């Protein structure tokens with residue numbers, strides 16, 4: 001007997017309105033991409049939550065490791081000059 | 097890369113919980129935290145799908161097309177809630193089949209409330225108002241639960257639950273303001289569902305086995321008794337508008353406490369139903385197993401079709417990134 005866990009896991013991304021990015025909504029099991037899309041429609045857009053859907057095999061996603069979280073993102077940590085608030089501008093200067 | 101010690105991990109976990117940050121699937125977490133979540137989420141998921149049965153009982157006999165469409169939508173939502181929650185459990189490394197097995201063999205429970213029968217159409221209204229109402233009271237604080245996937249599932253669920261409660265209330269109101277027989281039917285349903293709904297919040301605080309640890313982990317935010325009191329206070333004025341009486345002679349406003357006092361709950365009944373001796377325990381599980389077995393050919397057909405046609409699946413598997421070897425890819429891989 002075929003059990004549902006034999007079906008691959010898919011990550012579902014929903015674009016809620018035109019002009020917005022697809023956002024991760026959740027996951028589901030389905031035997032193939034087409035069924036994954038249909039299941040995603042029934043599961044994540046029952047109330048017009050989306051105008052476009054992506055389904056991505058979960059196994060195709062490469063994720064950064066939570067254990068390396070600090071060292072992996074560390075290069076950005078000491079560069080406050082990348083933010084506009086780093087700079088001191090005299091009072092009264094406009095449009096800057 | 098520096099080595100992360102067990103001590104570091106525990107400290108990081110405790111700090112995240114203390115700072116009200118969310119724990120995500122690939123973060124380290126204590127085994128007991130994981131086990132508690134799996135148990136709670138599984139029981140919750142099982143409740144959603146078993147909860148479809150008492151109401152589905154009335155779909156073919158709904159009094160109008162409008163009520164029928166509403167009821168189908170609600171029951172379908174409950175299936176969706178089950179799926180969101182099974183997904184959340186899966187991010188903790190526990191597969192769906194394992195959980196369904198445990199449900200079918202009685203090793204995991206679902207909410208006792210669904211072991212009561214739906215005798216009349218008014219029960220559908222009473223369930224929406226009281227059972228979904230109690231569920232909402234329980235679930236709103238879970239939207240801030242420390243485990244990310246569970247909290248996110250709850251946000252989605254709570255949004256959908258509010259339609260469930262309102263349709264029930266509206267339906268009950270229509271009956272209450274209808275013929276004397278309809279009013280009587282509504283009152284009878286409330287009489288039967290009120291006390292079991294109060295039991296949905298679980299045993300009193302001093303007898304609740306897991307409460308303290310769950311509160312410390314911020315899985316749970318309020319005690320059983322606190323939530324039960326909140327629910328009673330919400331329901332009293334709603335019942336007044338319905339023109340129905342809550343079946344508790346001791347129910348009255350307590351000026352000093354700023355809450356309603358209510359009569360004692362029959363915990364013997366609760367424990368009996370929990371043990372499997374409720375009116376419908378056996379029927380619910382039998383029906384669940386039958387649905388699962390009778391759906392086997394659909395799962396097999398879908399798998400056979402996929403094996404024949406699909407290239408996407410093969411590409412996906414062949415292309416599985418090295419990270420897949422170490423990452424527990426149970427959903428939310430990117431979280």
Ligand SMILES: [Fe+2]
Pocket residue numbers: 144173174177253257
């Ligand atoms: Fe639900």
Ligand SMILES: [Fe+2]
Pocket residue numbers: 174228257260
């Ligand atoms: Fe519901």
